[in-house]
Amino acid sequence: MSDPAELYDAILTGNAKKAEEIAKAVLEAKVDPSEIVQKHMIPAMDEVGKRFESNEYFVPELLIAARAMKTALELITPHLVAAGVEPAGRVVIGTVQGDLHDIGKNLVASMLEGGGFQVVDLGVDVPPEKFVEAVREKGGTILALSALLTTTMTMMKTVIEALQKAGIRDATKVIIGGAPITQQYADEIGADGYSDNASAAVAVARELTS
Ligand code: B12
Structure with a gap:
């Protein structure tokens, strides 16, 4: 089984294909969808934001990271809804x-x-x-x-x-x-x-x- 922690690197490096594969595998393994998002995916985007602010990342890196995030989120969101996790707003x-x-x-x-x-x-x-x-x-x-x-x-x-x-x-x-x-x-x-x-x-x- 894939480790959900690998999603962090997949998003940080903008690897949408890998993010999709890991998201599919961890969902199949019944890992808590909210934990996947809160513990691994949001911290990855937080890090992307920090790297952008410190001029380590530029717009292309930001866009590919955002795309990887979106790809994985599209798979996970229906499970979040099914688990009754209320959106933040x-x-x-x-x-x-x-x-x-x-x-x-x-x-x-x-x-x-x-x-x-x-x-x-x-x-x-x-x-x-x-x-x-x-x-x-x-x-x-x-x-x-x-x-x-x-x-x-x-x-x-x-x-x-x-x-x-x-x-x-x-x-x-x-x-x-x-x-x-x-x-x-x-x-x-x-x-x-x-x-x-x-x-x-x-x-x-x-x-x-x-
Ligand atoms: C890419 C670009 C384009 C692309 C847009 C492609 C696209 N799909 O977006 C194209 C080529 C189409 C374009 C067209 C034009 N552009 Co232009 N463009 C740019 C450029 C180079 C980069 C903008 C960008 O994407 N930045 C990167 C992103 C990540 O940064 P950002 O947009 O600022 O967003 C960040 C924050 O501002 C904030 N943020 C953004 N939105 C929001 C919303 C909320 C709610 C919050 C909280 C935060 C937030 O968070 C974002 C992420 O960190 C800028 C130059 C610049 N340095 O800004 C000129 C610029 C904005 N463009 C300019 C001009 C003049 C034009 C044109 C009029 C040119 C022309 N003569 O045709 C046309 C206008 C077309 C139109 N009607 O909109 C001028 C504007 C000058 C001015 N003071 O008004 C600029 C500043 C270039 C310049 N120095 O002259 N442009």
Whole structure:
């Protein structure tokens, strides 16, 4: 049987095929799915985040690690649900209208998934009304907005105003990020949280749901 601890290395080195094989084997061996995620997979993504922050890893390493994580998670998630493990919370995420950048947003989505959140990814160029609709329909408690352009970051304020108009602002926590975004901007537009990287985004989301 495969050792679930091997998943740590498979994710850290971005080996999606190996991550898939190990995940299949340990699930067949009836290892607790929650233990696989909490003890081996999340620590691997935490380490990936640390290596990125210390310039040891760059975007390509981040992306292949996130892909390996996602591949294994897709196999494990149905077992987590079957075991009755409650998700840490639900997140609706997307890149704001007019903006097509999605590498950072995808990383944040993968890290949140790895952190135990149920993530609804609306993609890129998402109009405010689509965010409102998704939060309402899918009961998103956290709305995560990404923007990479100074010309599109103002859409974040528009989305918050649309939530207000729809009467669901108070029931929704809004977190924002992307290269031009700062804590000061988040405060200015009344967002509930901000982070400048994907691993810290998980900590912010956890704090807002605790
Ligand atoms: C790759 C890239 C592209 C790709 C995007 C591919 C894709 N699928 O995403 C392509 C080629 C399509 C592109 C197009 C354009 N781009 Co571009 N692009 C970039 C580039 C080089 C890298 C962005 C990136 O992926 N970074 C890596 C990721 C990992 O970092 P990140 O996105 O910042 O995300 C991290 C954090 O910000 C945070 N985060 C991100 N989102 C969120 C969300 C939440 C909720 C939280 C908590 C955290 C968080 O966590 C992430 C992970 O750690 C940047 C330069 C740069 N240094 O940022 C320019 C850049 C963003 N682009 C720029 C421009 C101008 C454009 C174009 C207008 C170019 C043109 N003339 O056509 C178009 C716009 C298209 C559009 N409508 O969106 C400018 C923006 C300038 C500005 N101040 O507005 C930049 C800064 C380049 C520059 N120096 O001029 N681009």
